[in-house]
Amino acid sequence: MRNIASCYNEHAIKVTDSYCSNPSNQVLYHIPSVRNVVTCIYKVKVAMEKQFFVKVTWCNMLQHGFSLHISEKLNKNFKKVVTTDKVKGSKTSELFCSRFDICWDLSSAMYDEGPEPITGYFVKVLVNSEMGLSLGEMEHDNEAKNLNVDDTFSRFVLVSRSEHYSGCSVFATKAKFCDSGTCHDILIKNSSAMLFVSIDKKSVIQVKRLQWNFRGNQTIFLDGLVVDLMYDVHDWLFNTKTGCAMFMFRTRSGLDSRLWLEEKNLEQKDEEKVGFSLLICASKNPD
Structure with a gap:
């Protein structure tokens, strides 16, 4: 019987050096927003x-x-x-x-x-x-x-770690997804046309036609863990005054076969074994 890592590896994006060997995957850095609440x-x-x-x-x-x-x-x-x-x-x-x-x-x-x-x-x-x-x-x-x-x-x-940004559409942070893992650089660039996310300068998701694909998810294989990346930029795109965008990275344990769990099962999982989640919330205005 194959282990959980090998099963997810067939469909997940692995953050490795070889994945970034193509110049088209290289990250263009911009001046990021500043965090105001952590x-x-x-x-x-x-x-x-x-x-x-x-x-x-x-x-x-x-x-x-x-x-x-x-x-x-x-x-x-x-x-x-x-x-x-x-x-x-x-x-x-x-x-x-x-x-x-x-x-x-x-x-x-x-x-x-x-x-x-x-x-x-x-x-x-x-x-x-x-x-x-x-x-x-x-x-x-x-x-x-x-x-x-x-x-x-x-x-x-x-x-759990959550960070709130305001103003700009470029967000940069660092995260460690497990005690034995390394600290990773995360960059998110969100525009009206495209969403781009990279980890350690390696592209993990590029979403074009964002006005049609304003919600979604991607599975990432990182430090031997299955990490779910979920995003929702609907309000950022369509609410010009107070719109916000949300991005979540959440580790998935070997017992989790579904991205979303029922509330009662999630509460039980929280009591038994708590993983790690990173939430990035961005708003157009400081208020």
């Missing part, structure tokens, strides 16, 4: 196999700031814990029969093109005195170092 959801496991989901949203609409929400279920009943533009602080909340201690320091944070700091910062979430989520650099974390923290059982993984 939301990341992490699955956090602590002792006794207790599991939480932590959603961190970075925003620079007016000035750099972030918010943090916590839930027991993926994409359900997130409770707001922190919303602030303060560069340093801490907060304690009692949720889901657990104590959450959050501390952060962005006073020395460095930013690239977007709201998410890249260095010189930390955000820590402690669950019942156990380290749950640790973002940033430990050497800047003098406050957390002084805490009595047990990180023996702690482990967290990024399961």
